[in-house]
Amino acid sequence: MNFLKRTMVALAATMTIGAAHAQDAANFPDHPLRLVVPFGAGGGSDTLARTLAGSASPYLGQPISIDMQPGASGVIGTTEFVRSAKPDGYDLIITGTGATTTIPHSQKLTYDPLNDFEFVIGVVGLTEVLAVRKDFPAKDAKEFIEYIKANPGKVSLGHSGTGGEDWALIRLLANATESDLTDVPFDGGGPAATAAAGGHIDGVISSLVAVTPFMESGDLRVLAVIATTPSDALPDVPTMPSLGYKDVVLDSRLGIAAPKGTPKEIVQKLHDAFKKTMEDPSFLSFAKRLNMNLQYVGLEDYKKALQGDFDRIGTVYEKTK
């Protein structure tokens, strides 16, 4: 009797746990999610996160709150995320930034950029551009390169943080053109573009998203697209490879990741919801208005793509040394 009773209790307990577990995935999500943005307000990754989070809630059935943790090119937010986020699908982070692909090459970090995460979805290939203040002496990219060669150390370019992608591109440009550029760190691409628009620095290498408002107001001029393929939004602007600098290129992708160990069904559910969001007409129209370069890549393929970026930038760092 006693044995039977104990068995029954144990059995009931097991069933409850099992049922609860299955229900976790089935009911997911039953409360709001949190998306960490490891960058300052107004930059490319911030704008993407806000737009995506807003459009995704109908597909997830829950709102997503944005948690801004800016600083040190995304390292602060990412470090904190890996340290504290729970692998239950409710904690997500914007990834595919310098904190994933660039900084690990130059700094000792407390996280593994590719293996501490479950990669959910790649959303945007950020278009990196070179833009200068409106009264800068050079008219186009060719003149700009001649100018920086003739004026070593005189030209200052802003970027979103030392060790990040924008910074790496400035160093690459300096190397490729054999010139001396002064790079100035800011707390994200937005503040850097603002300083350039005010004429406090000569220009920026930043995401197109951060530059767009000032391009429209006429305070900044975009001289070159720093990607292999031209941007749909800027058909007349040359790419760096087309100018003869094939090494000054970064095809970075922004997306969403969950902590390592998040259940597969939940990652799949998140992926499906965000993929539907990417096909949502209202999201598409935002993306277009923001000049976002949508590039869907899912799950394992996303991880492979990031690995590719990571390796390419790794060789880039070798060259920079």
Added chain:
Amino acid sequence: METLSLLGDGFIIALSWENLVWVIFGTIMGTLVGALPGLGPTAGMAVLLPFAFTLNPTSALIMLGGIYYGAMYGGTITSVLLNIPGESDSIWTALEGHKLAQKGRGGAVLIIAAVMSFAAGTASLVLLVALAPQLARWALSFGPAEQFGVLLIGLAMISGLSSKQPVRGWMMLAFGLGIGMVGLDIVTGTPRFTFGVDRLLDGLDFLPVTVGMFGVAEVLANVERNMRVTADTSLGFRDMLPTREEWRKSRFPALRGTLIGFFIGIIPGSGTTMAATASYAVEQRVSRRPEEFGNGAIEGVAGPESANNAATSGAMVPILSLGVPSSPATAVLFGAMLMQGLRPGPLLFQTNPTVIWGFLASMYVGNVILLILNTLFIPAFTKMTVKAVPILNAFVLVLCFVGVYAFRNSLFDVGVMLTFGVIGYLLNKLSYPTMPLILGIVLGDVAELTLRQSLIISRGDPMIFFSSPIAATLMTVAILVIVLPFVARLRRRFAAVKPTPKPNPTANQDV
């Protein structure tokens, strides 16, 4: 004239039943998130952002805007009554307002704060409507060197003036800057002062440190005072109304605070804390009774409260006319506009006039609603703080623990809070001013970043701080603020040999 008729149309939109509901909802939510430490307008707006997406663009902006400026009022209540500043821009209100609340003037302080915030909010909206397009260009002229100048003035004023002995203020500032440096270097990403402790990589945040130094330190001091209720416990509604004298003292600080707050709000990277700080420093400087500051000066509430409200309007200038958010909270608003298909920027006023003017008009309406709400609840709140001090101590401690833990679910933060509670208690006992320390933490990293940006741009040449007229003026003022208190002390020391005439105590009454 055209502006006026557009604003009139805006009021018709803002006063429709539907939008009225959203403005009331937004302001109440804002008051709540502002009152809870650990939750701020940014979090409140971000949480409701997806919900706002389901509303029409005008209602969505009206509701989110209500949270934004409603939070400014909410922060005031906990600062004055419980000495817990929920937001860094409430620290001055806590410093002065709580001293007054202990004397039984809590109701009066809250009413003054609400009325002056309302006046400042309204006046700065007029400035916003009238000047937004012109001021947008002015905001762009503030680069790293100019921003550093503004921050240096703020830090110098508070450090040099917040104590009878400027050296103590400067020591506390240095302490605060040191604490602010814990974590990753903002320029190179290298860890500093972390001693190999991973938790310290994130730095010591403002919130646990401040809640410790204000809330916890206050409870410790109360316990020492034997929890005696010193104030008159038979407070009628009449006793909660501000006296004529208190109104008179608050008028000009509020006016100055509005102007200071609005213009500082426009500058990229400064924000409401800098606005409140500058206002407080100015009030202390121009006051004929500077010794009252730190012991409950109503001017020290009226000025900063007006300034942080005016700064929220000022911060709308770059976002509405340039499309550049100047703070995390305005960045959320910016995101909301994008989601609603609005493109913030130079053309916004032309392309979507009904939404924008409706939104601006709703800010007036929201301020009226906040004034009514606050006045209704103030008597209850005030009675609570005066009559139930022992219970309140426990309540404050619970609120401190919950708020700091909820901030980022970290027990480490709670430990930081308790440590700084003890430090704050000791510093108060030894009469070291705690404000420079707090400001060192809040403003230190921005000051450091702008300083280093400037020197990188100039390749190490310090003359960059005098290279533009704005920067040169700001630096000159900063240097004067640093040097003058020391000069004044030297002069007093020389003058002390001769007998000095006593100041006439009646001279203050005919202001």
